[in-house]
Amino acid sequence: MKETIYIYHTNDFHSHFENWPKIEAFLKEKKSYHEAAKEDVFIFDCGDFTDRFHPFTEGTMGKGNTKLLNETGYTAATIGNNEGITLPHEDLAVLYEDAQFDLIVANLYTLENEHPNWLQPYKIYETKLGTRIGVTAVTTYYQKLYELLGWHVSEPFTELEIQLNRMKEQVDMIIVLSHLGIHEDEKMTKLFPQIDLIIGAHTHHFFPEGKKLGKTMMAAAGKYGQLIGQVQVEIHQRKVSHIQPSLVQTSDLPYLPNEAARVHHFKKTGKEQLNTKIAEINKVLSYSWEKPSELSQLLCDAVHEWSNAECTIINSGLVLSELQAGRVTKYDLHKMLPHPINPCMVELSGAELKEIILHATEDGWSDFAVKGLGFRGKVMGIFVFRGIELDKAQLQVKINGQLLDPERLYKLGTVDMFTFGKFFPEIQRSPKKQYFMPEFLRDIMEWKLKQVYLS
Numbered sequence: 001m002k003e004t005i006y007i008y009h010t011n012d013f014h015s016h017f018e019n020w021p022k023i024e025a026f027l028k029e030k031k032s033y034h035e036a037a038k039e040d041v042f043i044f045d046c047g048d049f050t051d052r053f054h055p056f057t058e059g060t061m062g063k064g065n066t067k068l069l070n071e072t073g074y075t076a077a078t079i080g081n082n083e084g085i086t087l088p089h090e091d092l093a094v095l096y097e098d099a100q101f102d103l104i105v106a107n108l109y110t111l112e113n114e115h116p117n118w119l120q121p122y123k124i125y126e127t128k129l130g131t132r133i134g135v136t137a138v139t140t141y142y143q144k145l146y147e148l149l150g151w152h153v154s155e156p157f158t159e160l161e162i163q164l165n166r167m168k169e170q171v172d173m174i175i176v177l178s179h180l181g182i183h184e185d186e187k188m189t190k191l192f193p194q195i196d197l198i199i200g201a202h203t204h205h206f207f208p209e210g211k212k213l214g215k216t217m218m219a220a221a222g223k224y225g226q227l228i229g230q231v232q233v234e235i236h237q238r239k240v241s242h243i244q245p246s247l248v249q250t251s252d253l254p255y256l257p258n259e260a261a262r263v264h265h266f267k268k269t270g271k272e273q274l275n276t277k278i279a280e281i282n283k284v285l286s287y288s289w290e291k292p293s294e295l296s297q298l299l300c301d302a303v304h305e306w307s308n309a310e311c312t313i314i315n316s317g318l319v320l321s322e323l324q325a326g327r328v329t330k331y332d333l334h335k336m337l338p339h340p341i342n343p344c345m346v347e348l349s350g351a352e353l354k355e356i357i358l359h360a361t362e363d364g365w366s367d368f369a370v371k372g373l374g375f376r377g378k379v380m381g382i383f384v385f386r387g388i389e390l391d392k393a394q395l396q397v398k399i400n401g402q403l404l405d406p407e408r409l410y411k412l413g414t415v416d417m418f419t420f421g422k423f424f425p426e427i428q429r430s431p432k433k434q435y436f437m438p439e440f441l442r443d444i445m446e447w448k449l450k451q452v453y454l455s
Contacts, residue, residue: 230247353404
């Protein structure tokens with residue numbers, strides 16, 4: 001008895017709706033074709049489908065994204081860090097309440113150590129010829145951040161072992177939807193050789209024809225919907241005989257008559273839903289990445305006050321647009337600060353703080369390109385300070401008017417991207433970090449604008 005199973009997959013879409021019309025049409029057509037031919041077909045998403053950088057996602061708090069997965073006919077999905085740690089607890093808890101697909105996450109729990117009722121740790125699917133396919137999923141182990149939002153994530157490999165043991169006597173094939181990244185997936189193939197297929201995500205990697213390590217095939221489809229993954233699985237007497245991944249370039253798919261209108265609709269819908277007045281300002285608030293500006297300083301002040309820091313450093317590249325005089329809406333703030341970035345405070349010695357300040361005032365930051373770490377801008381921009389004075393000629397630093405003490409501990413306000421990246425090693429390795437969640441920078445700016453213009 002031989003059979004062929006068809007799998008289609010997406011990952012790290014990040015709300016890039018400019019690619020969605022073609023993806024949706026392609027997946028619907030393939031699903032319809034296979035079902036008409038009485039063939040088994042599965043469509044999976046491996047997380048980070050939802051990204052609040054786009055106004056449509058922000059305006060619907062991700063529920064619009066869930067509706068798109070429903071309409072396209074996805075079989076199952078897992079969550080990535082953009083679903084898990086950029087949505088407030090109450091919004092993630094209802095994100096999938098209307099889902100018509102299975103939501104599979106093995107290592108996400110409530111603080112009472114129970115799986116939320118909207119997910120399952122694994123699911124077993126049966127083909128028309130009786131082959132049993134076990135699917136489980138694991139997401140990134142950002143333990144501290146999840147706990148700040150009222151969730152608990154268990155260590156992925158420990159959880160994976162539990163789920164694989166539960167399934168092993170019940171299935172003929174094992175698939176893992178992984179939002180751990182390529183290096184963790186490679187480790188997974190060595191630790192769990194019983195896995196037949198890992199469909200990967202998080203690090204935006206892709207394999208044109210898959211990558212086989214040991215007995216396990218790996219598949220992944222890049223980022224932003226630029227690629228669609230497809231996997232053909234040959235089964236012989238309920239045993240996997242061959243797995244062949246491949247990729248489809250979305251830009252090569254036929255242009256659709258309503259494509260531009262659909263893409264415009266997403267933005268228009270988001271703008272309408274975010275048309276809530278925040279403040280009325282009496283002048284234009286400008287921004288710049290090359291020199292000090294009102295908006296970057298206002299944002300720095302907001303982070304400083306929100307985090308109750310002694311001094312604060314942020315980069316001006318965070319601000320992406322100016323605010324016009326008059327009515328300011330949530331959409332304006334979203335356009336200006338689309339990043340899923342939170343304010344934070346770190347504790348550093350005076351000596352470490354001085355190194356950071358000197359590094360931040362070096363030339364070259366204004367056009368230094370930045371990618372990842374939640375940053376949705378283009379360049380780092382110059383650094384903006386609050387409570388910090390630097391005499392470059394004397395290499396002398398004052399904190400709130402007092403000479404910096406190299407032995408003393410200081411509380412520095414900043415943004416979370418510097419705790420994850422390697423721009424400032426002193427911040428990254430600080431043992432005392434306090435993240436302020438779920439508030440994004442735009443929420444802090446809203447709070448500050450209301451203070452300044454509504455008081």
